[in-house]
Amino acid sequence: MSVKMTPGQTAEIAGPKKAFVIPKPEVVASMIKRAKRPLLVVGSKADEIRTKDGDLIDSAIRMSKGGKVTVVATGHLVGEFRKRGKENTYSSQLMNLGDRLRDPDWEGFDGEGTYDLVVFAGSIYYMEWLIQSGLKNFAQGLSTISLAQSYQPNASWSLGTMPSEQWKEVIDKIVTMVEEGA
Amino acid sequence: MSKRDLKLKIDELSSALGTFKGLEIEVGRIFEEDWEEPMGPTPLPGVGTLREWDRKLLDRYKPFYMPFCDLCCLCTFGKCDLTGDKRGACGLTMAGQQSRIVLLACCIGASTHCAHARHMLDHLIEEFGRDAPIEVAINTNVEAPHMRLVCGMRPKTLRDLEDALDYVETQLVQLVATAHTGQEGDNIDFESKAFHAGMLDHVAMEVADIEQIATLGMPKGVADAPMTQIGFGSIDTSKAVIMCIGHNVLPSVDIIDYLMDHDLFGEIEVGGLCCTAHDNSRYDKRAKVIGPISWQLRFIRSGIPDLVVVDEQCLRTDILIEAKMIGVPVIATSEKSMLGLPNRTHDDPDEIVADLVEGRVPGVLIIEPRKVGEVAVKTVLKIAPNRKGNKILSHEEVSKLAEKCRNCMECIRACPNNLPIMDAVHAAARGDFEPLGSLYPLCVGCGRCESACPEGFPLITFFNKGAEKRILDEKFAMRVGRGAVTDVEIREVGRAIVFGEIPGIVALVGCANYPAGGSDVALIAEEFLKRRFIVVATGCAAMDLAMKRDEDGLNLYEKYPGYFDAGGLVNIGSCVSNAHITGAAIKIANIFAKRPLRGNYEEIADYVYNRVGAVGVAWGAMSQKAASIASGCWRLGIPVVVGPHGAKYRRNLLGRKEKEEDWMTYDARTGEEVYVGPAPEHLFYAAETVEEAMVMIAKLSMRPNDTTKGRAVKLSHYIDLHQRLYGSIPDDLHLYVRGGADIPFTMKDEILKALDEAGWVDGKIAQLDPTLLERMVRRRD
Numbered sequence: 001m002s003v004k005m006t007p008g009q010t011a012e013i014a015g016p017k018k019a020f021v022i023p024k025p026e027v028v029a030s031m032i033k034r035a036k037r038p039l040l041v042v043g044s045k046a047d048e049i050r051t052k053d054g055d056l057i058d059s060a061i062r063m064s065k066g067g068k069v070t071v072v073a074t075g076h077l078v079g080e081f082r083k084r085g086k087e088n089t090y091s092s093q094l095m096n097l098g099d100r101l102r103d104p105d106w107e108g109f110d111g112e113g114t115y116d117l118v119v120f121a122g123s124i125y126y127m128e129w130l131i132q133s134g135l136k137n138f139a140q141g142l143s144t145i146s147l148a149q150s151y152q153p154n155a156s157w158s159l160g161t162m163p164s165e166q167w168k169e170v171i172d173k174i175v176t177m178v179e180e181g182a
Numbered sequence: 183m184s185k186r187d188l189k190l191k192i193d194e195l196s197s198a199l200g201t202f203k204g205l206e207i208e209v210g211r212i213f214e215e216d217w218e219e220p221m222g223p224t225p226l227p228g229v230g231t232l233r234e235w236d237r238k239l240l241d242r243y244k245p246f247y248m249p250f251c252d253l254c255c256l257c258t259f260g261k262c263d264l265t266g267d268k269r270g271a272c273g274l275t276m277a278g279q280q281s282r283i284v285l286l287a288c289c290i291g292a293s294t295h296c297a298h299a300r301h302m303l304d305h306l307i308e309e310f311g312r313d314a315p316i317e318v319a320i321n322t323n324v325e326a327p328h329m330r331l332v333c334g335m336r337p338k339t340l341r342d343l344e345d346a347l348d349y350v351e352t353q354l355v356q357l358v359a360t361a362h363t364g365q366e367g368d369n370i371d372f373e374s375k376a377f378h379a380g381m382l383d384h385v386a387m388e389v390a391d392i393e394q395i396a397t398l399g400m401p402k403g404v405a406d407a408p409m410t411q412i413g414f415g416s417i418d419t420s421k422a423v424i425m426c427i428g429h430n431v432l433p434s435v436d437i438i439d440y441l442m443d444h445d446l447f448g449e450i451e452v453g454g455l456c457c458t459a460h461d462n463s464r465y466d467k468r469a470k471v472i473g474p475i476s477w478q479l480r481f482i483r484s485g486i487p488d489l490v491v492v493d494e495q496c497l498r499t500d501i502l503i504e505a506k507m508i509g510v511p512v513i514a515t516s517e518k519s520m521l522g523l524p525n526r527t528h529d530d531p532d533e534i535v536a537d538l539v540e541g542r543v544p545g546v547l548i549i550e551p552r553k554v555g556e557v558a559v560k561t562v563l564k565i566a567p568n569r570k571g572n573k574i575l576s577h578e579e580v581s582k583l584a585e586k587c588r589n590c591m592e593c594i595r596a597c598p599n600n601l602p603i604m605d606a607v608h609a610a611a612r613g614d615f616e617p618l619g620s621l622y623p624l625c626v627g628c629g630r631c632e633s634a635c636p637e638g639f640p641l642i643t644f645f646n647k648g649a650e651k652r653i654l655d656e657k658f659a660m661r662v663g664r665g666a667v668t669d670v671e672i673r674e675v676g677r678a679i680v681f682g683e684i685p686g687i688v689a690l691v692g693c694a695n696y697p698a699g700g701s702d703v704a705l706i707a708e709e710f711l712k713r714r715f716i717v718v719a720t721g722c723a724a725m726d727l728a729m730k731r732d733e734d735g736l737n738l739y740e741k742y743p744g745y746f747d748a749g750g751l752v753n754i755g756s757c758v759s760n761a762h763i764t765g766a767a768i769k770i771a772n773i774f775a776k777r778p779l780r781g782n783y784e785e786i787a788d789y790v791y792n793r794v795g796a797v798g799v800a801w802g803a804m805s806q807k808a809a810s811i812a813s814g815c816w817r818l819g820i821p822v823v824v825g826p827h828g829a830k831y832r833r834n835l836l837g838r839k840e841k842e843e844d845w846m847t848y849d850a851r852t853g854e855e856v857y858v859g860p861a862p863e864h865l866f867y868a869a870e871t872v873e874e875a876m877v878m879i880a881k882l883s884m885r886p887n888d889t890t891k892g893r894a895v896k897l898s899h900y901i902d903l904h905q906r907l908y909g910s911i912p913d914d915l916h917l918y919v920r921g922g923a924d925i926p927f928t929m930k931d932e933i934l935k936a937l938d939e940a941g942w943v944d945g946k947i948a949q950l951d952p953t954l955l956e957r958m959v960r961r962r963d
């Protein structure tokens with residue numbers, strides 16, 4: 001898997017602390033498997049982003065089938081999950097979610113406590129950049145992963161920038177491995 | 183109210199103390215006290231005076247910082263890495279640095295409005311004299327709510343406005359000084375100072391708008407202000423076209439005056455961009471509004487203008503290069519933006535005209551507005567006939583250029599909205615211009631794509647070409663800015679607003695940095711107009727909401743009346759007119775509730791926060807001015823929603839609705855501290871989508887003081903929007919339904935089910951006489 005640390009927007013260059021590039025899909029699956037309480041954040045662009053499943057909402061629903069991952073939709077996207085039969089999707093505004101994730105005492109959506117790994121997919125690029133900057137600086141115990149098609153420098157781990165078809169393959173592998181609990 | 187520079191000279195005075203010869207007594211200022219309202223506790227507050235009030239708000243709405251940069255590079259110890267829990271060489275934390283940047287942005291914004299107000303005031307005093315009276319609006323006694331509230335003064339003449347600006351300028355210097363290395367270190371104190379800058383900004387804006395309304399004959403709060411035209415298509419290209427850009431109306435006023443004095447309106451079209459356009463149209467409705475500030479490149483590239491006149495604020499700093507590309511000169515008119523041009527203020531007008539017409543200079547700087555009027559008109563009349571027919575690229579030329587695209591995607595990466603520019607360019611190379619045209623309404627006009635393109639494609643020109651037909655059809659009606667909300671209007675709606683029966687006031691303000699085009703602003707406006715909110719608008723937002731028609735060909739200004747009442751759409755005016763929006767909230771406290779204004783900031787802000795369901799919406803907020811305008815709202819307790827790009831202001835002020843301890847409020851009748859629920863939930867909030875924003879606007883209109891009827895009305899809008907846009911009933915109704923009477927009748931069963939599932943307890947949330955100020959408690963048990 002070729003990797004490029006080119007941000008999705010020209011000037012969105014972070015540092016000194018930058019995301020590690022995820023070398024292969026198995027790493028993401030393994031991190032999710034090892035996490036105690038992983039959270040998948042599905043952003044408002046998810047229904048516009050094509051994947052092998054259809055769009056990112058379909059992929060997120062499939063990923064959650066393994067039962068390991070809690071899914072939260074941001075923006076107004078939760079309605080689309082419900083239309084597709086995923087009734088137990090949580091909904092949160094992105095800013096509210098970021099605010100709570102920095103709080104180690106947050107009880108989480110289910111009252112069982114906060115999350116130790118947060119995976120982002122389908123967010124507006126610069127909003128994800130900013131939220132992850134907030135978490136990088138003010139929620140240092142939290143690990144974040146970006147599954148965006150372009151490198152997100154403020155995550156703990158990010159996919160590298162890659163062409164669309166290659167990205168679809170990577171997402172498909174990650175989703176399949178998480179779905180199967182691999 | 184005050185008089186300056188009293189001088190008394192006595193040749194010889196004999197008294198019990200002796201004889202004095204050549205005695206001179208000079209007094210800087212005499213206050214004539216004819217205002218019976220006693221002075222409140224905080225006239226002319228200093229940087230720390232309202233700190234406790236700010237901290238009450240900031241304790242509820244804690245900053246969530248999203249650093250745009252992990253470094254500080256403001257001193258030579260740096261760059262310092264502030265990531266995480268690191269500190270800089272001066273000891274500052276990341277939170278401190280972010281709040282410091284917020285403060286600086288607010289100071290820049292407030293200074294810009296203040297400098298604008300000062301420049302205009304100096305000029306208008308020269309023209310009309312210090313004793314020129316102030317009349318702001320019809321049927322209005324509370325002429326300047328911010329000046330009364332903050333400064334404790336009631337202005338009557340232009341002279342009095344100088345006092346207000348003296349105060350603002352002094353305070354701004356103090357605020358900027360706190361951002362120096364080794365001064366303030368606490369992020370919450372920085373935030374309080376940012377609030378202070380915002381409060382000052384609203385005073386400065388009020389001064390700016392009052393002085394131009396009072397002296398330039400702009401509408402004085404009338405609901406039926408005249409209609410003007412907006413859009414490219416409104417410009418009559420058979421005439422010579424002067425394009426005025428910026429936010430300071432003075433040079434444009436003199437252009438219009440010159441046209442009127444010489445009966446030349448039939449030969450010359452005056453079109454404006456941004457707030458100068460608003461204020462031109464308030465001065466004379468024959469002045470056309472081309473569009474928001476982001477259309478600068480777009481309009482110049484259309485080749486339509488024959489002369490560009492710039493004043494100040496939000497200008498493209500490369501305007502000279504752009505104008506040169508279409509062969510038109512530029513007249514700069516402000517010392518704030520001189521563009522490197524020669525100062526010709528004191529030269530003979532005809533010599534300047536000759537130099538511009540012959541192309542001996544690309545432009546000139548003329549500081550004197552009257553001379554700008556003469557030079558601009560004479561120049562454009564001579565230039566325009568020679569420019570016709572030689573303005574823009576042909577389709578063939580665009581296609582040929584597009585064939586050279588290198589597929590590098592740099593245009594997409596440079597675009598703030600990652601628009602699919604490259605695909606549209608490829609289509610144009612094949613002769614299909616539709617994809618380029620489809621980007622036109624989505625483009626914010628920043629031109630970053632052009633700067634990034636290794637082939638140097640003029641991509642804004644490409645978009646124009648793709649949307650050629652649409653551009654010609656862009657002609658809409660717009661009610662000109664009417665200025666202040668009158669006292670009579672406040673008297674008529676104050677009760678309904680405070681009790682919640684008018685569900686809220688939605689203020690659509692700010693710039694045009696939209697995530698998906700300006701039509702979202704019209705979408706928000708119409709949603710809340712239909713719901714009988716009061717919708718007020720200023721600046722670029724007031725323009726963008728004009729540019730959408732329904733199936734009958736009508737836009738919102740044609741469909742909704744201009745009164746400040748339920749279902750009214752009120753174009754207040756330009757950026758500086760924003761002071762009238764917050765001023766209306768202040769006047770509700772004063773006129774309806776009889777709360778004293780004079781130097782009484784905390785009590786009034788406490789009233790507005792707990793009772794007036796106003797929400798600011800800056801969907802395309804871009805500038806530092808937008809930051810300081812928002813900050814002035816926060817200190818008054820008015821929540822502000824911004825679009826996704828607004829997250830780049832680096833922090834939100836967010837409430838935690840689930841933390842009951844954060845939402846305790848005094849009951850002013852008993853002194854008891856009780857739980858009132860999270861209303862309003864946030865003070866500054868960036869929404870990801872327009873649908874999310876609309877649901878949040880409805881929710882943020884709730885206030886602790888709502889009557890049961892008012893709360894039921896507000897809840898019905900919140901629930902209805904949530905059901906429509908999220909596909910479900912909200913999961914936090916148990917935090918807003920205080921008792922059974924709050925439940926909207928039409929949805930009762932569904933709501934009761936949701937409340938039951940959430941463990942709702944009837945009566946847990948108090949209905950009271952709410953206040954955050956212990957001193958406002960009238961009686962203790």
